[in-house]
Amino acid sequence: MKRISLVLALGGALLVPGLALADDVTPGQFTANNVWMMLAAGLVFIMHLGFATLESGLTRAKNTTNILFKNTFIVSAGILTYALMGFNLMYPGDFSIGSVFGFAGFGIATGPEGNTIAYADGGYTYWTDFLFQAMFAATAATIVSGAVAERIKLSSFMVFSLAFVGLVYPILGSWKWGGGWLDQMGFYDFAGSTLVHSVGGWGALVGAMMLGPRLGKYVGDRMNPIPGSNMPMAAVGVFLLWLGWFGFNGGSVLSADPTLTSFALVTTCLAASAGGVAAMMTSWFQFSKPDLSMALNGILAGLVGITAGADTVSILGSVLIGGIAGVMVVYAVTLFDRIRIDDPVGAVSVHLVCGIWGTLAVGIFSTNPEHSFVTQLIGVVAYGVAAAGSAVAIFAIVRATMGLRVSEAEELEGLDLAEHGSHAYDLSMGSGFIESAQSPSHRSPLATSVAAMENL
Numbered sequence: 001m002k003r004i005s006l007v008l009a010l011g012g013a014l015l016v017p018g019l020a021l022a023d024d025v026t027p028g029q030f031t032a033n034n035v036w037m038m039l040a041a042g043l044v045f046i047m048h049l050g051f052a053t054l055e056s057g058l059t060r061a062k063n064t065t066n067i068l069f070k071n072t073f074i075v076s077a078g079i080l081t082y083a084l085m086g087f088n089l090m091y092p093g094d095f096s097i098g099s100v101f102g103f104a105g106f107g108i109a110t111g112p113e114g115n116t117i118a119y120a121d122g123g124y125t126y127w128t129d130f131l132f133q134a135m136f137a138a139t140a141a142t143i144v145s146g147a148v149a150e151r152i153k154l155s156s157f158m159v160f161s162l163a164f165v166g167l168v169y170p171i172l173g174s175w176k177w178g179g180g181w182l183d184q185m186g187f188y189d190f191a192g193s194t195l196v197h198s199v200g201g202w203g204a205l206v207g208a209m210m211l212g213p214r215l216g217k218y219v220g221d222r223m224n225p226i227p228g229s230n231m232p233m234a235a236v237g238v239f240l241l242w243l244g245w246f247g248f249n250g251g252s253v254l255s256a257d258p259t260l261t262s263f264a265l266v267t268t269c270l271a272a273s274a275g276g277v278a279a280m281m282t283s284w285f286q287f288s289k290p291d292l293s294m295a296l297n298g299i300l301a302g303l304v305g306i307t308a309g310a311d312t313v314s315i316l317g318s319v320l321i322g323g324i325a326g327v328m329v330v331y332a333v334t335l336f337d338r339i340r341i342d343d344p345v346g347a348v349s350v351h352l353v354c355g356i357w358g359t360l361a362v363g364i365f366s367t368n369p370e371h372s373f374v375t376q377l378i379g380v381v382a383y384g385v386a387a388a389g390s391a392v393a394i395f396a397i398v399r400a401t402m403g404l405r406v407s408e409a410e411e412l413e414g415l416d417l418a419e420h421g422s423h424a425y426d427l428s429m430g431s432g433f434i435e436s437a438q439s440p441s442h443r444s445p446l447a448t449s450v451a452a453m454e455n456l
Contacts, residue, residue: 025122025147032256037128040251044135047244048075048142055146056238056424058228058293058345060100063150063412064424070145071152074161076136081166083108087130090170091178100181101171123255132251136196140169142198144391146345148207150214151411154419156398164203167339168390172199173385187379188371190264191252193308193358194383201352202387204343210395211404213342215411223337227342231292238296242272249310264310271310271322275302278326286330293346294330300350301329305358309366317365324361325354356380 025033045440052071056064092102114126124132141161148157173195175182189195216224228234249268253260279298283291302322306313313321332349343349347456359380363373398404406409410418417423 018250022163025117025119029256030117030122033122034128036256036261037124037132037251037254040247041128041132041135042384043244043247044132044251045075045244047135047241047248048138050117050237050240050244051139051142051146052237053240054296055149055345057230057232057234057237058146059149060226060414061229061425062416062423064416065420066154066415066423067149068424069420070157071142073158074138074141074145074165077158077162078141078165079134081162082134082137082170084166086166086170088134089167090133090173092174100175102174102178102180114218119256125194127407127429131294136192136248137165137169139196140200140203141165142209143145143347143351144203146347147204147343148211149339150415151211152207153403153406154415156402156404159310159398159402160168160207160394163394164391168203168387168394169196169199172386175382176379182379182382185378186369186370186372186375188312188362188366188376189308189359189379190311190362192250192297193304193306193355196355197304197307198355198359198380199383199387201348201355202384203391204347205341205352206388206391206395208341208343208348209378210392210399211259213340214344214406217342218340223340228293228344234293234296238299241269241394242299242303245272245307249307253311267310267313267315267318268306270315271306271318271325272299273302274319274322275299275305275326275329278302278323279330280326280329282330286334294333297327297333297346298328301325304354305349305361307355309362309371312362312368312371313365314367317361317367321361321365327355328353328357340404356384 005091039170048071052068055071059067064389085103088104088106089102092104094102100308108130110119110126116125119126120129139160141164144160144164145157167334174180176187176189177183214226217226218224240410246265247267250261250265253264255261276295276299279301280290280295282298283294302325305321306318309321329349332353333343333346336343336348341348360373360376362371363376373440406415407420414423
């Protein structure tokens, strides 16, 4: 996904992948590259709907509106923040401080070559570039949203998201995709197992630890499962995410090269399938019954795992990476429960654990001899320290100034009423909404009007 000046040939006359310079790219190839990249951007955008439905399905109904609101805010504010400064932080051109930090200025504006074949050697235009990268920007904060669900203050989460998406993600992303020090070292992350998923996973882990578990989750020595409210919605979310990954990994080829794009999509799908089957079998063995939520997370685990090396591992390698990720996610979920880190949707297990695995797997399974396990490990550690440290700092500042967690009464009542004054599923006057609202301040305008009419 890094903006590089390598674009591989496209079209019936150029079926063999090869290096293509701007002078070699025809207008037809230039158009095809841009159309595919914009389509891929749309597929990545759909992933935000997948995250929203998955999180809603795996949490309780009384918090659905709150979760949907957070996901709506993240993508809207994330795109604006990325346009304001994130894009130019992530791709600053020449780094100003030892290849660790650089900034090309506020706002987005194309130069004279931005919409021509001369930009990115014919791969895409400046606007296509921005659009595709912007779709990724909010994903890191969306990962955090699931791990801190059902007990974080809405306003506090919004402030954290702005800081994480606006500053942390683009600066860390520049270390690889912007040509920074890790890129110069040879670290490889094709589409973001570490740069997107484990960066978000570190934020999720820090948030879950600093917030503490939901009320009633751990009582004495016992762990009480808190089942999700809507498994069909969770399943829809996972399949939307799988669909979006066609753009996530396929678009990261950065051209419409038929050979490389199709290969990346095949390894992506094989890893997802292997992850799902492996998680099904592992959870069935561990819990004596097949667990749908584990199977769904196994698919996501395989997708996250293959994202770092989808273009550079063999077919067998993709199956092994996805299968191992599917096993790992089941045991990771169990481990975090044992150490009492409450993650309602398994975001830390999927995105952090399997993101790290996928990045290291490049050093094991890559067919490129230049990819080194040691270099991959250095990148994983560097991103872990920076992402976790940044998340701790932001959450600590927010906690000291605004507070992080809702009150016990608000948590028991549900964040839909406490934060929004409405329920996601109250579609009629007989649904029990009016009776459940203990205070007029918790009622939506519609509910208040209905209550007034009932009192006439």
